[in-house]
Amino acid sequence: MSAMALPIALTMGEPAGVGGEIALKAWLARADGLPSFYLRDDPERLAGLAYRLGWRIPVRAIANPGEAAEIFPAALPVAPTGLSPRARPGQPDPADAPAVIGAIDAAVADVRAGRAAAVVTNPIQKDNLYRAGFRHPGHTEYLAELAGGGITPVMMLVCPELRVVPVTIHLPLRRAITCLNMAAIVAVARITDAALRAEFGIPAPVLAVAGLNPHAGEAGGLGREEIEIIEPAIATLRRQGIDARGPFAADTMFHAEARRSYDAALCMYHDQALIPIKTIDFDGGVNVTLGLPFVRTSPDHGTALGIAGKGTARAGSLIAALRLAAQMAAARTRAEARG
Amino acid sequence: MSAMALPIALTMGEPAGVGGEIALKAWLARADGLPSFYLRDDPERLAGLAYRLGWRIPVRAIANPGEAAEIFPAALPVAPTGLSPRARPGQPDPADAPAVIGAIDAAVADVRAGRAAAVVTNPIQKDNLYRAGFRHPGHTEYLAELAGGGITPVMMLVCPELRVVPVTIHLPLRRAITCLNMAAIVAVARITDAALRAEFGIPAPVLAVAGLNPHAGEAGGLGREEIEIIEPAIATLRRQGIDARGPFAADTMFHAEARRSYDAALCMYHDQALIPIKTIDFDGGVNVTLGLPFVRTSPDHGTALGIAGKGTARAGSLIAALRLAAQMAAARTRAEARG
Numbered sequence: 001m002s003a004m005a006l007p008i009a010l011t012m013g014e015p016a017g018v019g020g021e022i023a024l025k026a027w028l029a030r031a032d033g034l035p036s037f038y039l040r041d042d043p044e045r046l047a048g049l050a051y052r053l054g055w056r057i058p059v060r061a062i063a064n065p066g067e068a069a070e071i072f073p074a075a076l077p078v079a080p081t082g083l084s085p086r087a088r089p090g091q092p093d094p095a096d097a098p099a100v101i102g103a104i105d106a107a108v109a110d111v112r113a114g115r116a117a118a119v120v121t122n123p124i125q126k127d128n129l130y131r132a133g134f135r136h137p138g139h140t141e142y143l144a145e146l147a148g149g150g151i152t153p154v155m156m157l158v159c160p161e162l163r164v165v166p167v168t169i170h171l172p173l174r175r176a177i178t179c180l181n182m183a184a185i186v187a188v189a190r191i192t193d194a195a196l197r198a199e200f201g202i203p204a205p206v207l208a209v210a211g212l213n214p215h216a217g218e219a220g221g222l223g224r225e226e227i228e229i230i231e232p233a234i235a236t237l238r239r240q241g242i243d244a245r246g247p248f249a250a251d252t253m254f255h256a257e258a259r260r261s262y263d264a265a266l267c268m269y270h271d272q273a274l275i276p277i278k279t280i281d282f283d284g285g286v287n288v289t290l291g292l293p294f295v296r297t298s299p300d301h302g303t304a305l306g307i308a309g310k311g312t313a314r315a316g317s318l319i320a321a322l323r324l325a326a327q328m329a330a331a332r333t334r335a336e337a338r339g
Numbered sequence: 340m341s342a343m344a345l346p347i348a349l350t351m352g353e354p355a356g357v358g359g360e361i362a363l364k365a366w367l368a369r370a371d372g373l374p375s376f377y378l379r380d381d382p383e384r385l386a387g388l389a390y391r392l393g394w395r396i397p398v399r400a401i402a403n404p405g406e407a408a409e410i411f412p413a414a415l416p417v418a419p420t421g422l423s424p425r426a427r428p429g430q431p432d433p434a435d436a437p438a439v440i441g442a443i444d445a446a447v448a449d450v451r452a453g454r455a456a457a458v459v460t461n462p463i464q465k466d467n468l469y470r471a472g473f474r475h476p477g478h479t480e481y482l483a484e485l486a487g488g489g490i491t492p493v494m495m496l497v498c499p500e501l502r503v504v505p506v507t508i509h510l511p512l513r514r515a516i517t518c519l520n521m522a523a524i525v526a527v528a529r530i531t532d533a534a535l536r537a538e539f540g541i542p543a544p545v546l547a548v549a550g551l552n553p554h555a556g557e558a559g560g561l562g563r564e565e566i567e568i569i570e571p572a573i574a575t576l577r578r579q580g581i582d583a584r585g586p587f588a589a590d591t592m593f594h595a596e597a598r599r600s601y602d603a604a605l606c607m608y609h610d611q612a613l614i615p616i617k618t619i620d621f622d623g624g625v626n627v628t629l630g631l632p633f634v635r636t637s638p639d640h641g642t643a644l645g646i647a648g649k650g651t652a653r654a655g656s657l658i659a660a661l662r663l664a665a666q667m668a669a670a671r672t673r674a675e676a677r678g
Contacts, residue, residue, distance in 0.1 A: 016508045030471075032553050063502070169553070170554075171553070172552045172553075172554055172556070172561050172562030172563075172564075173512075173516060173551055173552050174513075174516050174564075175562075176560065177512060177513050185490075212512055214508075214509055214510070214511075214512070214608075214609035214610060214613075215509075215510050217511070222509060222511050223511030223512060223513065223514075225511075225513075250610045250614055251614050252617055252621070254614060254617070254618040255617055255618055255619075255621035256621075258621075262559075270553035270590070271553060271589045271590050271611060272610065272614065274553075274590035275589055275590050275593060275611065275614045275615055275618075276614055276615070276618045278590045278593070278594055279592075279593040279594055279614075280618065282591070282594035282596070282597075289479070
């Protein structure tokens with residue numbers, strides 16, 4: 001069975017957040033060319049949520065992901081986690097941590113066993129999991145561990161017009177500058193290049209590397225990180241056959257004409273990557289984890305506890321995450337078939 | 340004579356750059372509701388440039404800016420600097436520095452004497468002026484000195500959808516973080532607030548203040564500058580009656596819906612301000628200097644030596660700068676009339 005015919009495994013995420021309702025909304029939009037997916041979640045919770053919101057959505061428990069594709073057109077397939085979440089909308093409960101984590105574990109097991117094409121994760125509430133003893137910095141690091149360790153997961157944000165990859169992520173800006181180094185840029189660029197080839201079907205990817213300082217340092221007049229760290233990293237990458245270019249002044253890299261000249265922008269810190277993509281496409285951005293032995297995407301927003309349970313959360317980012325996951329899984333299958 | 344009827348003084352800028360040809364292009368676009376302007380430049384140079392480019396533009400030397408408005412519909416008015424630039428397109432000549440600086444001096448003298456409504460400056464080539472002994476860090480600082488000293492000039496970038504003000508500007512990012520302080524944020528915010536009232540005609544401006552760190556520091560988990568510097572600055576501003584809000588996560592401040600909730604975004608460093616505005620509107624952005632005793636705008640690009648003399652440079656930013664200068668001068672006149 002090819003990955004193209006396999007369904008996508010969607011995790012429950014924090015049950016007090018908007019994950020359930022955006023999953024229901026995504027299923028309602030299935031006529032619009034959405035790939036088949038099933039939830040790793042509690043069927044009763046989802047049926048109750050649909051009822052409360054007044055949405056006519058038949059929920060169907062499945063024993064095996066293999067049933068999902070056939071059921072999907074007529075009902076929302078849910079593979080039970082075996083645990084009933086206790087949280088009410090907007091109010092996370094640490095007792096739900098095993099269900100939240102169990103859904104991730106099961107979805108990863110599915111994709112690794114060839115039962116699912118890809119994993120799409122609904123947002124989790126980290127502080128709630130921490131209270132229950134979760135020991136990983138976040139979703140992505142946990143997935144990397146489930147994938148067997150020794151993996152450098154790389155975060156890419158994707159919208160139809162732009163792909164960005166921050167080299168440093170959740171660090172205070174001051175520390176991001178201190179931590180920036182050549183090895184990190186080279187490692188992230190290599191993983192990005194490989195993923196663009198294998199999972200995005202781009203045979204000769206172009207990576208645009210941003211400078212750190214204003215005007216990319218103006219030849220040393222406005223900072224030396226370009227000269228000491230970024231330019232040597234680009235030179236190393238080029239010697240390895242990777243088409244990395246730059247460093248470019250970050251402020252002139254992201255307008256429509258500039259965006260057409262590269263396949264992904266490598267950014268030196270969180271906001272350098274996230275400001276342009278969220279400015280261009282606030283609702284439709286997708287978070288992708290590169291470097292894992294399977295495809296994983298997620299909507300580019302949090303649990304949105306403040307609006308959970310009302311049915312008002314926008315499902316655009318989850319829908320884009322499901323679509324992109326299916327495309328990436330198909331590209332990966334084709335790349336593997338070519339060897 | 341009201342400022343609304345006065346012409347705008349446009350400086351020559353670096354004669355080896357694109358200033359001359361974008362001024363000619365702007366004049367050609369005059370039917371499209373452009374305010375009257377005149378150049379402080381060399382009429383012979385401009386007539387020669389128009390001839391070389393094959394553009395039919397009658398150039399008329401004027402002795403006094405008072406003649407400009409009447410001449411403008413039929414010919415491009417030029418108040419001679421008295422010096423003939425020697426530079427060829429793309430090749431700056433330090434011998435032209437007195438002409439470049441003289442044009443700025445004359446335009447400022449015009450606006451201060453009530454002969455011009457506002458000053459719009461064409462881009463200068465700083466390194467060329469430095470070679471000739473120019474001792475100011477840049478255009479803006481020189482204008483502040485001409486205006487009498489004791490002035491903190493504030494840079495604002497404006498496009499139809501967004502106004503941004505960087506609190507720190509041309510510093511290496513590492514130094515921008517070190518230099519960030521409460522007094523600077525408060526000073527810049529006060530000048531911005533006053534300008535939005537007097538020059539943009541906004542009676543109750545809202546200022547959105549960006550955080551420095553990812554997610555605006557996540558309550559200290561991702562950096563402490565928000566807690567130690569930015570929040571106290573906002574509290575001080577609010578006590579002074581200024582509607583400053585934030586600190587906001589910079590990545591979610593600049594999408595279309597967010598932009599509608601404030602009149603200007605105060606940013607902590609160069610690229611935090613310039614990435615969003617250049618992503619949204621690369622060609623039409625205008626650079627405005629706030630805090631001067633007169634209105635000054637400029638196109639938001641440099642001398643573009645590489646394409647100078649070809650007639651291909653886009654005049655959109657200069658045209659927007661001329662329009663905005665006229666609007667700001669009119670608002671300022673109305674504000675002064677109200678007292």
